[in-house]
Amino acid sequence: MSADRGEITASGGVGTGGLAGPGGVGGAGGAGAVAGPERRFRGASVVVAPVIFGIAVLVVWQLVVTVGGLPAFLLPAPTAIAEQIGAQFPVILETAAVTGGNALVGLVLGFVLGVLLAILAAGVRLVADLITPVVLAASAVPIVALAPVFTTMFGSTTEIPRRLVVTVVVVVPVYVSTARGLRQVRPVHDELMVALAATRRQYTRFVRLPGAVPYVMTGLRLAAPAAVIAAIVAEYFGGLQNGLGSRISSAAANTAYARAWAFVAASIVLGLVFFLAGLLAERLVTRNRPGGAS
């Protein structure tokens, strides 16, 4: 069987045939080892460059505010914001946990709902005809319009309205992406399953669902940061005053501008955490596959 090894080295180890896709994360040894040191160097610059840029922006910002004498309501100095972050830190953690919790609950609900609806729509034509326009219409719904209505429906002493807003926002990208993935069956797999006399259910279980997984994960990655945005914006319209969004609006209303910015900074961090978690989940799940949905 020496011939086999010849084959694998001759093609450089990453013989993906006609499937060569971007970002061969799970690629075989040889190519990765060669690219190693160079990639590590690039990895460092990927982190260092934006950090230097960010520090530079903060320094310029500080100078413009202090030297230029900008009024605090227009733009507070970074040092003033940092001071507020320190002073409000326990409150920031508490409110971030509430908003993060709402975003997470809504994200999970919307994700499960989006995937289930897409599977249902893929299996039953009638369901697809019924659901697709509704979901697409939902993508055009501004959550701004929904938030006060939900608050009135469920009362202002519960987290339900915010979570529902997040759910609606999340369902759309997850449904669209999953539905697209379920349609992406390669013709050769289609033929194969017919030749093997597979039932519809087997076809879905063995080919369509696993094939759609990268698309499902892309939907999750897109939805994760949107969930945080929805959770924060939903708080601007009344209800409980325990999240980041309500703190931002009340601080701004009380002319405590530096404090408002401190909560804005916390919101940015929360959004980044969700974004990175979504990205990591996508990478982990699709690491053994060539190509992918993105």
Added chain:
Amino acid sequence: MTATGTDAVELQGVDKTFGSVWALAGVDLTIGAGEFVSLIGPSGCGKSTLLRVVADLEEPTAGSVAVTGTSARQARLDQRYGIAFQQAGLLDWRTVVENVELPLQVHGVGKAERRRRAVELLELVGLAEFAGSRPAELSGGMQQRVAIARALAPSPRLLLMDEPFGALDEMTRERMQAELLRIAGETGAAVLFVTHSIPEAVVLSDRVVVMSPRPGRITEVVGGRRPPVSGDDRAADTLDPDAVEDVRETAAFFEAVTAVREALRKGAATDGPAA
């Protein structure tokens, strides 16, 4: 399974039209048990359509189709044939051994039994050590061998192959031809093999069926130059690639290649002004 005496394929007066396009006209073809038959012809001569009719992926417009002594549909439902396409068509998210197990899994064979069978088949195609690999880690030739192992999983009496080596480079292709002959010999399965390559058809086949287009029909049948393999004669050693290479250099091989080429040219000549 079926009695060894039953013909693998029996086609009588098979017509197939797609709208106004006449893809197949009056095709009669019988493939005996264990026989290796190639279909060759220019693009559009209906050779792939013919294979798809046998596989029950297309229904004939007229004529009768029997596969291993039953209807094409029943043969498909019973997984009496194995099939391999030009693309290996492996499922990227499954390991190599899980890909080979797929037909058995579809047919509800138990986990332990189908794993045992799949490992056995990977040994047959010489890829036992790659059982746990992902398809993307394999070269094109190796992927195609996995696809052949998958086709063989239900122990079919008939193997349908639609240009399975068409996407491979010449060296890999010739090695795969030798492998295929050995495998066909060891399993005793009949093979219906669609190809564009004259030498490939000649070296693999007991019979080369030459087709011509508009409408797709059989114009001539030429004897192939298949070297003797272990399945033909149990006393002989397992076929090694050298035996196939030797065949490629015999006068009889060149004669058969010439005969097929002339048959193809004759088919093209009767094609009329459209050609």
